[in-house]
Every structure is written in structure tokens, then in C-alpha cells.
Amino acid sequence: MKEISTEKIIETVKNLCIEAACNLPQDVEELIKKHQASEESEFGKYIFEQMIENIEYARKENQAMCQDTGVAVVYLEVGQDVHIVGGSLVDAVNEGVRQGYTEGYLRKSVVDDPVFDRKNTGDNTPAVIHTEIVPGDQLKITVVPKGAGSENMGALKMLKPAEGLAGVKEFIIKTVTEAGGNPCPPIIVGVGIGGTMEKATMLAKKALTRKAGEHHPDPRYKELEAELLKEINRLSIGPQGLGGRVTALAVHIETYPTHIATLPVAVNLNCHAARHQEAIL
Amino acid sequence: MANVKKITTPLSDADIKNLRAGDRVSISGVIYTGRDAAHKNLVNAVKAGEPLPVDFKDQIIFYVGPTPAKPGKPIGSCGPTTSGRMDSYAPVLLELGLKGMIGKGPRSKEVIEAMRKHGAVYFAAIGGAGAVIARSVKKSEIVAYPELGPEAVYRLEVEDFPCIVAIDAEGNNLYETGVEKYRIS
Numbered sequence: 055m056k057e058i059s060t061e062k063i064i065e066t067v068k069n070l071c072i073e074a075a076c077n078l079p080q081d082v083e084e085l086i087k088k089h090q091a092s093e094e095s096e097f098g099k100y101i102f103e104q105m106i107e108n109i110e111y112a113r114k115e116n117q118a119m120c121q122d123t124g125v126a127v128v129y130l131e132v133g134q135d136v137h138i139v140g141g142s143l144v145d146a147v148n149e150g151v152r153q154g155y156t157e158g159y160l161r162k163s164v165v166d167d168p169v170f171d172r173k174n175t176g177d178n179t180p181a182v183i184h185t186e187i188v189p190g191d192q193l194k195i196t197v198v199p200k201g202a203g204s205e206n207m208g209a210l211k212m213l214k215p216a217e218g219l220a221g222v223k224e225f226i227i228k229t230v231t232e233a234g235g236n237p238c239p240p241i242i243v244g245v246g247i248g249g250t251m252e253k254a255t256m257l258a259k260k261a262l263t264r265k266a267g268e269h270h271p272d273p274r275y276k277e278l279e280a281e282l283l284k285e286i287n288r289l290s291i292g293p294q295g296l297g298g299r300v301t302a303l304a305v306h307i308e309t310y311p312t313h314i315a316t317l318p319v320a321v322n323l324n325c326h327a328a329r330h331q332e333a334i335l
Numbered sequence: 336m337a338n339v340k341k342i343t344t345p346l347s348d349a350d351i352k353n354l355r356a357g358d359r360v361s362i363s364g365v366i367y368t369g370r371d372a373a374h375k376n377l378v379n380a381v382k383a384g385e386p387l388p389v390d391f392k393d394q395i396i397f398y399v400g401p402t403p404a405k406p407g408k409p410i411g412s413c414g415p416t417t418s419g420r421m422d423s424y425a426p427v428l429l430e431l432g433l434k435g436m437i438g439k440g441p442r443s444k445e446v447i448e449a450m451r452k453h454g455a456v457y458f459a460a461i462g463g464a465g466a467v468i469a470r471s472v473k474k475s476e477i478v479a480y481p482e483l484g485p486e487a488v489y490r491l492e493v494e495d496f497p498c499i500v501a502i503d504a505e506g507n508n509l510y511e512t513g514v515e516k517y518r519i520s
Binding site: 094095097100101104105107108111112115117118119120121122123159160161162163172174176202203206234235236237238288289290291292294295296297298299325326327 | 359372399400401402403404405411412413414416417419439440441459461462463464465466467469483484485486497499501509510512513514515516517518519
């Protein structure tokens with residue numbers, strides 16, 4: 055049984071929050087640069103240049119690359135042979151978020167009640183925490199600051215099995231089309247197919263943390279990812295929705311077995327600032 | 336790409352007439368921030384017949400909630416937020432003489448109609464480029480609703496703030512014409 059202290063968890067989450075907001079992962083930056091050459095629109099080219107300059111400047115200055123430093127979505131993969139000592143795991147994660155968003159000069163964007171008060175909690179807590187128990191004696195922490203501009207454009211549909219592949223494609227394309235310029239294109243499209251209502255949405259969000267350039271292991275889904283990316287980039291929404299060739303940078307599909315009577319499909323969009331950082335304790 | 340037109344706030348009717356969808360502009364002068372919660376407060380005040388904390392006549396509102404300023408800097412990262420969330424409020428402020436809005440993403444028919452009626456322009460800034468945009472902000476201070484934190488109304492002094500005219504006062508709309516131009520049939 056390995057012991058991991060809450061003190062260590064607080065420190066790690068704090069650093070991940072700051073790192074995620076200020077330092078875009080290299081693979082995402084490379085993905086953006088890879089697509090830059092395909093853009094034909096003058097505004098699109100200008101926007102790509104600004105995006106890349108912004109990534110480099112934010113990294114150099116250790117400043118948030120986008121003012122929407124998001125709600126902190128925190129994935130915890132807790133090894134079943136790990137013993138957390140020193141207090142509550144959830145409290146430790148929230149304390150890390152509190153310290154990271156304060157010390158990193160990140161925006162506090164969380165309101166306490168969604169409908170009635172909508173009062174800012176002042177420290178970006180609580181985080182949205184997803185915990186999974188896995189084999190082993192490690193704790194993997196992934197912090198995904200999720201901005202609302204792209205989050206608001208996500209959607210879920212419970213399809214009938216008879217709607218099949220055509221229904222899945224149609225729903226994904228429809229969701230991206232309706233999102234238009236709102237989610238800060240070029241976007242990364244996270245898709246969750248299967249499971250239940252909540253499982254599909256979880257898969258769609260998790261898909262956004264996949265390393266850029268990686269594909270679904272099943273060649274049929276890999277092909278579907280490529281086909282959808284091509285279709286989406288034919289929509290000509292373009293960078294920031296002002297028209298152009300590059301609307302999406304990647305389509306990431308995650309799947310799970312499902313019930314005989316259903317075919318859930320969830321789409322979670324991410325802006326080009328597809329921020330996430332992870333650490334293993 | 337079009338030459339960059341330099342404009343200074345407050346905006347005149349002549350400034351507005353000179354701006355066309357697809358123009359690149361560089362804005363200098365004073366602009367005000369405001370997003371969801373501030374708009375709700377402002378519009379509630381108008382409906383209640385109360386005075387507004389800022390006179391928006393001939394001014395520009397920038398839809399943004401900045402990150403906190405680091406020591407020695409006037410502001411943190413400050414890129415535009417999605418404008419569509421302000422669509423239900425914007426016509427009220429346009430009626431009071433607001434001349435410009437800076438944000439990202441398309442606007443509703445009602446907002447575009449109010450822009451045509453009152454002579455106003457919608458500028459797009461680049462979403463997700465908040466760190467470089469902050470370099471054109473020289474000074475910032477909160478002028479209303481400090482309790483809203485990042486959603487407070489700030490008075491910003493900007494120099495060469497880069498934008499694109501996305502929708503002009505005649506209703507020409509780059510979100511439609513730009514996409515149409517690159518459509519693959």
C-alpha cells in the first residue's frame with residue numbers, strides 16, 4: 055500500500071492548473087501549425103498567426119493564454135493500492151484549484167448556484183471531479199480547464215439503433231454546424247458513442263484529452279474520425295466563424311458497449327486552446 | 336487583406352458609416368467591458384428607470400471578463416467572450432446610443448436590426464488570443480459592479496486594439512458572407 059499525502063496532491067493540482075492555463079501542450083500546438091497551411095482565407099491566415107503568437111507569448115510570460123481559464127475539470131485515476139493520507143481527497147483537489155487559480159492570476163469563473171444566486175465563489179471552486187479506481191499504486195491527476203464558450207455548444211442525443219451510422223454522422227455534423235463561430239474554431243470535436251446518457255457525455259469530454267494525432271484503435275472508427283474531419287472542414291465555417299477551410303483540427307471518438315435499445319451520441323467541443331496537463335504521483 | 340482603419344472612441348456617425356464588414360480596424364481610446372451579469376444589471380436598471388453607472392452614448396462595449404492583472408501590468412488576459420449570450424440585452428443599450436460592441440461569434444437578427452436602426456457596428460476580436468490582446472490595454476479600472484468580480488464593468492484605455500468589422504451598420508455580415516465565400520458545393 056503506497057501512501058500519498060493530501061499536501062502533495064494540493065501542490066500538484068495547483069501547479070497543473072497554472073501550467074494548463076499558460077502552456078498549451080506541444081501536441082496541440084503542432085496540430086494547429088499542421089493545419090495552418092491549409093487555410094486559404096485571409097482572415098483565417100491572420101487568425102492562425104495570432105493564435106500561434108498568443109500560444110508562444112503566454113508560455114513565455116507564464117500568463118493565461120485565454121481569459122476563460124474555465125471550470126477546472128479534474129480526472130483522478132486512483133490506483134487501488136494507494137492510500138491517501140492527511141485528509142479528504144476531494145478537499146485536497148479543491149484546495150489545489152483554489153491556490154492555483156489565485157497564485158496563477160487565473161480567472162475565477164464559478165458561480166455557487168446555477169439558477170437563483172449565480173454568485174461567484176471567488177476561488178474557482180468547486181472543481182468538477184471525476185474519480186476512477188484503477189489497478190496499481192499510482193495516482194494520475196489530469197487537469198482540464200474547460201471554457202464555457204465551447205462547452206455551451208455541446209449536445210447529447212439518444213438515437214434509435216435504427217438510425218445507425220448515418221444518424222451518428224448527421225448529429226455530429228449538425229452540432230458543429232449549429233455551433234458555427236461560437237466555440238472559437240478551429241475546434242477539436244470530442245465524441246462519445248454508446249454506454250448510457252451520462253457515459254456518452256463522459257466519453258466525449260475524455261476524448262478531448264486524447265493526444266493530438268492519436269486515433270481510435272478500431273480502424274472503422276479511425277476512418278470515421280477522418281471522414282468527419284473532412285466533412286466538418288467542408289462546412290467552411292473557418293477560424294472564428296469568419297469563413298475558411300479549417301473549422302476543426304481533429305475529431306476524437308470514444309466508444310463503449312451499449313444497451314440493445316439505444317445509441318447515445320454526445321458531442322463536446324473544445325476551442326483551439328485545448329488545454330490539459332497531467333501528473334502521476 | 337484590407338488595410339487597417341484606425342478609429343478613436345467615442346465614435347461618431349461618420350466613423351460608423353466608414354466601417355464595412357470585412358475591414359480590419361485598430362481601436363484607440365476608452366472602451367468599457369461588460370458581459371453576462373453586468374448586462375443583466377444594466378438592462379434591469381434601464382427597465383426600472385434608474386440611472387446607469389456609465390453613459391454608453393457613442394461608446395464601445397467589449398464583451399470580456401479578464402484574468403486578474405499580474406503585478407506591474409494593467410490587466411490580465413482579455414480576449415472576447417461569445418457575444419450571442421448578450422443578444423437579448425444588446426438592443427436596449429443600442430437604443431441608448433451605444434455605437435460598438437466587441438466580441439466573438441455571430442449575432443441575432445434582433446441585434447443586427449437594432450444596429451441598423453441606431454447606427455452601430457459589431458467588431459470581432461480573436462477568441463483565445465487573450466494574452467496578446469492584453470498588450471493593447473494600457474490602463475484599466477473598475478467603474479461599476481465590483482461585486483461581480485471578473486464580470487464587473489471596467490473602463491479600459493486601449494491603443495491599437497486589433498479587431499475585424501464582423502457586422503456593419505448596414506447589416507452586412509461577415510459570418511454569412513465569409514462562410515459563403517468558402518462554401519464547397
